[in-house]
Amino acid sequence: MRLDKLAVTAQEAFQAAMGIASDADTSSVEPIHLLKALLDAGENNISAIIKRVGADPAMLSGEVDNGPKVTGGVMGMPLPSQGLMNAIDNAVKAAEKMGDSYATSEHLLIALTEDKGQAGKILNGAGVTRKNIEEAYDDLRGDTRV
Numbered sequence: 001m002r003l004d005k006l007a008v009t010a011q012e013a014f015q016a017a018m019g020i021a022s023d024a025d026t027s028s029v030e031p032i033h034l035l036k037a038l039l040d041a042g043e044n045n046i047s048a049i050i051k052r053v054g055a056d057p058a059m060l061s062g063e064v065d066n067g068p069k070v071t072g073g074v075m076g077m078p079l080p081s082q083g084l085m086n087a088i089d090n091a092v093k094a095a096e097k098m099g100d101s102y103a104t105s106e107h108l109l110i111a112l113t114e115d116k117g118q119a120g121k122i123l124n125g126a127g128v129t130r131k132n133i134e135e136a137y138d139d140l141r142g143d144t145r146v
Helices: 008-023 031-040 044-052 057-063 082-097 105-112 118-125 130-141
Strands: none
Touching: 008 031, 008 082, 008 105, 031 057, 031 082, 031 105, 031 118, 044 057, 044 105, 044 130, 057 118, 082 105, 105 118, 105 130
């Protein structure tokens, strides 16, 4: 998991996901917690991309829950799950593929569309796919790179 390759907004989303999982008394931080963090952050780009692909950010936010409450973790702190680590690694790969040096919140959203768990199911069920997010993101940012 390459946290050093995350832009500030992506690092903030990761930290928020840790807090969401902790507040939910879960033993691990899952991709669904990261999706909740992205949707709750109120970032204009994330909302604009979701709207551009034909989905409703508020509706997605309403579908996201924190999953079952399982206590544990290390010293009461939840640990990143393998799914979350895979999502972050996939976001870094997506960023590199798009010519960026750092993964942003938008790259995290792209990676979450390929999650095999609840986050991916919610996004794909709303028509939010990797392909249409990449297209919307390219349209919004033009030639700008991170």
